Amino acid sequence: xxxxxxxxxxxxxxxxxxxxxxxxxxxxxxxxxxxxxxxxxxxxxxxxxxxxxxxxxxxxxxxxxxxxxxxxxxxxxxxxxxxxxxxxxxxxxxxxxxxxxxxxxxxxxxxxxxxxxxxxxxxxxxxxxxx
Amino acid sequence: xxxxxxxxxxxxxxxxxxxxxxxxxxxxxxxxxxxxxxxxxxxxxxxxxxxxxxxxxxxxxxxxxxxxxxxxxxxxxxxxxxxxxxxxxxxxxxxxxxxxxxxxxxxxxxxxxxxxxxxxxxxxxxxxxxxxxxxxxxxxxxxxxxxxxxxxxxxxxxxxxxxxxxxxxxxxxxxxxxxxxxxxxxxxxxxxxxxxxxxxxxxxxxxxxxxxxxxxxxxxxxxxxxxxxxxxxxxxxxxxxxxxxxxxxxxxxxxxxxxxxxxxxxxxxxxxxxxxxxxxxxxxxxxxxxxxxxxxxxxxxxxxxxxxxxxxxxxxxx
Numbered sequence: 001x002x003x004x005x006x007x008x009x010x011x012x013x014x015x016x017x018x019x020x021x022x023x024x025x026x027x028x029x030x031x032x033x034x035x036x037x038x039x040x041x042x043x044x045x046x047x048x049x050x051x052x053x054x055x056x057x058x059x060x061x062x063x064x065x066x067x068x069x070x071x072x073x074x075x076x077x078x079x080x081x082x083x084x085x086x087x088x089x090x091x092x093x094x095x096x097x098x099x100x101x102x103x104x105x106x107x108x109x110x111x112x113x114x115x116x117x118x119x120x121x122x123x124x125x126x127x128x129x130x131x
Numbered sequence: 132x133x134x135x136x137x138x139x140x141x142x143x144x145x146x147x148x149x150x151x152x153x154x155x156x157x158x159x160x161x162x163x164x165x166x167x168x169x170x171x172x173x174x175x176x177x178x179x180x181x182x183x184x185x186x187x188x189x190x191x192x193x194x195x196x197x198x199x200x201x202x203x204x205x206x207x208x209x210x211x212x213x214x215x216x217x218x219x220x221x222x223x224x225x226x227x228x229x230x231x232x233x234x235x236x237x238x239x240x241x242x243x244x245x246x247x248x249x250x251x252x253x254x255x256x257x258x259x260x261x262x263x264x265x266x267x268x269x270x271x272x273x274x275x276x277x278x279x280x281x282x283x284x285x286x287x288x289x290x291x292x293x294x295x296x297x298x299x300x301x302x303x304x305x306x307x308x309x310x311x312x313x314x315x316x317x318x319x320x321x322x323x324x325x326x327x328x329x330x331x332x333x334x335x336x337x338x339x340x341x342x343x344x345x346x347x348x349x350x351x352x353x354x355x356x357x358x359x360x361x362x363x364x365x366x367x368x369x370x371x372x373x374x375x376x377x378x379x380x381x382x383x384x385x386x387x388x389x390x391x392x393x394x395x396x397x398x399x400x401x402x403x404x405x406x407x408x409x410x411x412x413x414x415x416x417x418x419x420x421x422x423x424x425x426x427x428x429x430x431x432x433x434x435x436x437x438x439x440x441x442x443x444x445x446x447x448x449x
Contacts, residue, residue, distance in 0.1 A: 024348065024351065057430070059392060060345050060372055060386075060388050060389050060392055061345045061346075063372060063373075063376075063388075064345040064346065064376055067373075067376055067377060088429050091425065091426070091429060092388075092426065092429075094422075095387070095388065095422045095423070095425070095426050096371060096372035096373055096386070096388050097371035097372065097373035097374065098372070098373050100373060101373045101377060
């Protein structure tokens with residue numbers, strides 16, 4: 001089982017969207033994919049937004065990867081945001097108390113609003129329906 | 132093995148309800164009773180039915196002590212926390228003039244797991260036999276030191292029972308009064324050991340004061356093998372996962388999330404949350420239990436896992 005992660009730059013923020021389950025089988029792939037994104041975002045002091053709208057499940061091992069990423073971002077004063085959790089994943093975040101130690105937003109729009117005005121503007125422009 | 136009885140379930144430090152805590156519980160029950168018929172005993176009982184456990188009971192405050200009822204005349208106990216005192220009084224009441232034998236298995240030698248021994252009534256009774264098992268080299272010395280002056284007024288010479296110490300080799304199964312016992316090294320400051328008890332077709336695992344490094348797959352596999360097929364796993368779920376791997380990393384404890392995951396992988400029948408955080412009140416432990424049951428529900432595979440939270444006085448039939 002492979003974990004797919006699509007990324008895109010939106011102004012000074014990077015949005016990463018993993019797809020699937022992050023469990024003991026795929027957490028290594030998740031960590032390997034996340035590590036360079038964290039390094040780049042932290043170096044640029046830009047925001048990294050994890051769009052979890054297509055993550056069905058995350059285990060303790062996957063949450064640990066998030067913890068490490070958040071710590072590295074915090075050391076460089078760069079924001080890490082997790083957004084658009086599916087209901088099961090939102091419950092896991094609440095039960096594990098990760099919702100208290102990570103910045104979690106309900107929607108991608110909310111997350112971009114916390115990144116920067118430029119990121120929000122470009123995100124909204126990019127997601128607007130064509131005239 | 133017939134049952135497991137919990138005499139001490141609190142982690143790190145014994146705690147007690149305060150007068151204010153009791154008053155709050157009474158007020159809550161009176162509010163729930165408002166406007167309801169209370170003429171008969173059944174009416175009164177019915178008020179309590181449906182109220183949360185925290186409203187009508189308490190998880191208790193004794194530190195770790197768990198009895199495994201093997202079905203035989205000899206007693207099996209895990210750890211000698213402050214819960215050993217009420218256990219000892221209960222066991223002595225069963226004595227009826229006949230000498231008793233106690234097999235006590237030590238997870239480790241931290242204070243909260245040994246503090247009950249100086250108050251263990253059966254150890255004072257001539258004719259009794261107390262066999263203390265463990266895998267720490269300094270087991271006997273640690274227990275003697277606890278009763279050395281100036282920490283305690285009387286040393287081991289006060290004990291009338293015959294005290295014996297048995298070193299267990301981790302991973303090597305030993306037959307004790309009809310029960311097969313295997314210990315396993317766990318991650319905790321100064322090391323701790325989990326125990327797997329097998330007898331009469333039942334399996335109980337006692338795994339407290341055990342931290343699980345999530346990055347090490349082989350660690351998880353080792354515990355899955357140790358837990359595999361157990362009827363009951365008594366599991367250190369002291370912290371939330373977030374705390375256990377951040378501010379309380381390397382403190383030697385685990386979480387409800389890891390307990391559910393390991394027990395699901397090991398096809399365990401019943402997970403019992405244990406070694407409760409001493410700062411948690413009854414409502415907080417109720418909440419952890421409800422959340423853990425919900426986690427099991429939303430992650431359930433082919434093997435449903437029953438989840439409970441241990442309280443002082445709780446008995447689980449096997």
